[in-house]
Amino acid sequence: xxxxxxKRIAKVIKGDQDAFAEIVELYQHQLYQICYRMLGNKHExxxxxxxxxxxxxxxxxxxxxxxxxxxxLYRIATNLCIDRIRKKKPDYHLDAEVRGAEGLNxxxxxxxxxxxxxxxxxxxxxxxxxQYEISRLPDKYRAAIVLKYIEELPLAEISEILDLPxxxxxTRIHRGREALRKQLSNL
Amino acid sequence: xxxxxxxxxxxxxxxxxxxxEPSKERVLKENLATCQDCQKxxxxxxxxxxxxQSASHIEAPKGFVEATMSKLPKQKQRSGAQxxxxxxxxxxxxxxxxxxxxxxxxxxxxxxxxxxxxxxPNVIVEGNTVIVPEGEVVTGNIKVKNGNLRVDGELHGDxxxxxxxxxxxxxxxxxxxxxxxxxxxxxxxxIKDAFKDAASIFSNDGAMIxx
Numbered sequence: 001x002x003x004x005x006x007k008r009i010a011k012v013i014k015g016d017q018d019a020f021a022e023i024v025e026l027y028q029h030q031l032y033q034i035c036y037r038m039l040g041n042k043h044e045x046x047x048x049x050x051x052x053x054x055x056x057x058x059x060x061x062x063x064x065x066x067x068x069x070x071x072x073l074y075r076i077a078t079n080l081c082i083d084r085i086r087k088k089k090p091d092y093h094l095d096a097e098v099r100g101a102e103g104l105n106x107x108x109x110x111x112x113x114x115x116x117x118x119x120x121x122x123x124x125x126x127x128x129x130x131q132y133e134i135s136r137l138p139d140k141y142r143a144a145i146v147l148k149y150i151e152e153l154p155l156a157e158i159s160e161i162l163d164l165p166x167x168x169x170x171t172r173i174h175r176g177r178e179a180l181r182k183q184l185s186n187l
Numbered sequence: 188x189x190x191x192x193x194x195x196x197x198x199x200x201x202x203x204x205x206x207x208e209p210s211k212e213r214v215l216k217e218n219l220a221t222c223q224d225c226q227k228x229x230x231x232x233x234x235x236x237x238x239x240q241s242a243s244h245i246e247a248p249k250g251f252v253e254a255t256m257s258k259l260p261k262q263k264q265r266s267g268a269q270x271x272x273x274x275x276x277x278x279x280x281x282x283x284x285x286x287x288x289x290x291x292x293x294x295x296x297x298x299x300x301x302x303x304x305x306x307x308p309n310v311i312v313e314g315n316t317v318i319v320p321e322g323e324v325v326t327g328n329i330k331v332k333n334g335n336l337r338v339d340g341e342l343h344g345d346x347x348x349x350x351x352x353x354x355x356x357x358x359x360x361x362x363x364x365x366x367x368x369x370x371x372x373x374x375x376x377x378i379k380d381a382f383k384d385a386a387s388i389f390s391n392d393g394a395m396i397x398x
Contacts, residue, residue: 017256017259020256020259021252021256024251024252024255024256027251027257028247028251029244029245029246029247031247031249032246032247032248033244033245033246033247033267033347036245037242037254041288042248046247046248046251049247049251049255050251050254050255050258053216053259054255054259054260057259057260059261092268100387104280114274126238126241127241127242130239130241130242134239145239149236149239149240150239150240150242150244152240153202160274170200170201170204173200173204174197177200177232177235177236178196178200178232180235180239181228181231181232181234181235184231184234184235184238185231187234187238
């Protein structure tokens, strides 16, 4: 598999754009899935997955062919997803008090789409609910959980993708798993 | 209510990651057998993992490959040209040389609008006209730029007039007469001249040393 991919990469570097289409073909579903689970939105997932492929194409000459291509590609994608998640987040702290409104914090002034009421949750299908709970995890736990349980990657590879020491990856998976356990305990 | 010790939860996590030492695994199992809260947590953790893993594998939308490919920057042609240059270094060098050379010559032609001529001892200058006076004999070539030439006497050599006129007269010229008006002619002349010089270096090797 790796040898096959490296052959395509060599062609792409020589200027053969069609060879890159074959790479996209190979990885499209996995990459899209990571983006979808991270972002919880189909349009955004498509957008970011395409962006990730585009960046891989433009920077293909910087890829070290002794390494695993998927690791490199997933790294580009997860970084883009985390950037996107952070950009969407408002730049203020939710529990900061709103000026001039004593006792009111930002929690009370945002729309309810961030946290759904109990009866809404009950109506959700299991699949939907799981996705919803994943997308409520803090982004650093989310990336680790998605790579571990949805992509089923070994911890060593996750540590390379996220550019984090193995111990940190484990901690994030533990915390993410613990948070999900609590969030899903009523299911 | 009794809360389970943190290290037991840590053991559970390590166990789920598949890297709990056997001695600790025994501790964990004993604990799970006796503590209902721990059992509950352990059970929930497993359930959570099962739920997350059961999230159906979704696929990229149809036409994803085409859409992605259409967004790529069009680098193909540029890299094609680059490749060509890499494969033909000699031709590339030659092409660059000619471009630079002609650019230099053209700019020479355009910037050098001043009247100038080859200095010879017995010519006179009237305005923009170089005159070989009657009765005088000039030996050697004369080149006039941006001016005219009139030969009334005798000239033993070639005449080149750039951007000017050679005025036919009663004089005698033993060499060639050439008038150059246009940039392209000038370029051609310069190249020809360069080759002539080169040729003369090769053919007159011996002669030059004698000089």
